[in-house]
Amino acid sequence: MKQSVCPICEQGRLIAIEDMDDAEYGGVRRRLPLHYSECDVCGSETATPEQTRHNKRAMIAFKKEVDGLLTGQEIVALRKRLGLTQAQAAKLFGGGPVAFSKYEKDDVTQSESMDKLLRMADQIPAVMPSLAKQAGEDQLLLRINESRIRALETRRYVSNELKQAGDSNASCKHHAQQFKLIKSASAMEDTLDVG
Numbered sequence: 001m002k003q004s005v006c007p008i009c010e011q012g013r014l015i016a017i018e019d020m021d022d023a024e025y026g027g028v029r030r031r032l033p034l035h036y037s038e039c040d041v042c043g044s045e046t047a048t049p050e051q052t053r054h055n056k057r058a059m060i061a062f063k064k065e066v067d068g069l070l071t072g073q074e075i076v077a078l079r080k081r082l083g084l085t086q087a088q089a090a091k092l093f094g095g096g097p098v099a100f101s102k103y104e105k106d107d108v109t110q111s112e113s114m115d116k117l118l119r120m121a122d123q124i125p126a127v128m129p130s131l132a133k134q135a136g137e138d139q140l141l142l143r144i145n146e147s148r149i150r151a152l153e154t155r156r157y158v159s160n161e162l163k164q165a166g167d168s169n170a171s172c173k174h175h176a177q178q179f180k181l182i183k184s185a186s187a188m189e190d191t192l193d194v195g
Ligand SMILES: [Zn+2]
Pocket: 006, 007, 008, 009, 010, 011, 012, 013, 039, 040, 041, 042, 043, 044
């Protein structure tokens, strides 16, 4: 980091310090990273806008966790599972064009209702197509439906294969084959979901 001159004594240089500090929220105590600068002559402590932002993000992430809300990292993972860009997520879930950038960097805490909607979209397959339709996102709706159909077809294909394998032979060899089919099917569905 670039060292700058101390604004207090105008002689010393500001040294960037990465420390830990106790934080308390909702009855929970936690050691959080604390970034600041200290003058090597007069000892004054200041924080650059970047350091302040860093500290604020750590605090917001901690508060989200205590309040039982999705943290920024969890929202990134959830959005990627749904196969959405930040802009698409904002169109579907609301919150304005930069909402997801802010939630994901822990600059802003999502509302409780936004948090619930995100969890529902992640857990209930019917939510995403409905939101895409409401938002008038035809291309996205098409893609979501296609990936759901492919997932259903995979499931149907596998259950047929399993049935045939069970009908023709019940030997250990076939059990092994069934196992492989189930594994490859779930791997295929994982890929489809990410879309
Ligand atoms: Zn100084």
